[in-house]
Amino acid sequence: MFYTYAHTKPDGTIFYIGKGQKRRVSDKSNRNRHWNFIVKKHGFEAVVLAEFENEQDALDEEVKLIAHFRKFGTLVNITDGGDINPMYNPEVAARTAATKRAKGQYTGKEMREYNEGYQERMKDPEFAKQISIKRKKAKAASTAALHEKMRDVILQIRKLRSEGMKLKELKEMFDMTESSISNICNRKTYAEIS
Numbered sequence: 001m002f003y004t005y006a007h008t009k010p011d012g013t014i015f016y017i018g019k020g021q022k023r024r025v026s027d028k029s030n031r032n033r034h035w036n037f038i039v040k041k042h043g044f045e046a047v048v049l050a051e052f053e054n055e056q057d058a059l060d061e062e063v064k065l066i067a068h069f070r071k072f073g074t075l076v077n078i079t080d081g082g083d084i085n086p087m088y089n090p091e092v093a094a095r096t097a098a099t100k101r102a103k104g105q106y107t108g109k110e111m112r113e114y115n116e117g118y119q120e121r122m123k124d125p126e127f128a129k130q131i132s133i134k135r136k137k138a139k140a141a142s143t144a145a146l147h148e149k150m151r152d153v154i155l156q157i158r159k160l161r162s163e164g165m166k167l168k169e170l171k172e173m174f175d176m177t178e179s180s181i182s183n184i185c186n187r188k189t190y191a192e193i194s
Contacts, residue, residue: 002058004049004065007035009042015074016044017081019055019062034076045139050180051188057179064175154184161185 005025007016015038016031018024025046028039038044049065052058062081069075122128157170167178174181182188 001051001053002055003051004058004061006047006049006065006069007039007044008047009038009044013074014069014072015076017062017065017069017075017077019058019081021055032076032078034078038076043134045135047139050183052179057177061177061180064177068175157181157184 002019002021003025005018005020006014007018008014016035020027025048031039050058050061052061059081066075066077066081070077070080122131153174157174160170160173161167161181167181170176170181171178
C-alpha cells in the first residue's frame, strides 16, 4: 500500500507533500534542510491524503499535489515529485551534499546522539504524555485546516460525479488521478466531508 501525505505546521499550513509507504509519513530522516528548519522551529503534523494500490499512482498524485500547493509558496519540496527517491537523481544528490558540507549540517553521529537522548526522555511517562497531548492537538488542528481547504473541491467532485460525469472528465477538470477521484467519490478518502 502506497500513499500521498502532507506535512503541516501547527497552524495547518502545508509545507511538504510526499509519497510513501509504511512509516515514511512520520519519519524525520532523509529530509531536506528547509524541511528540517521548519520542523525545528514549528514541529510538524503528518496527514495521509490518499492511499493507492500501486506506487506509480501515488507518484502521479504526488506530482499533481506538489504542482497545486506550490502555487501558495509554502512548500519546501526540492523536486516536483514523481521520483522514487530524489537522491537517485545525481544533480539533486550533488547539490544536497554540497549544501550539507557548506552549512556544516549534522553528521550521522550527531543525529544518532540526539535521537538516543530523545528516546531516553520518552521513557519518562510524564514527558511522553506531554508529547502525546501536543501531537494529538496539532494533528487535529492540521487535519481540520487541510480538510477545510479541500472541502469545496471534494464536494464539487462528488456532485459532478453524482450527476453522471465520468471519471476521465473529472480527472482532466481537477488535474487528479482517476483513483483519487474514485476514492473521494466512494468516501475512501475525506469520508467525514459531506
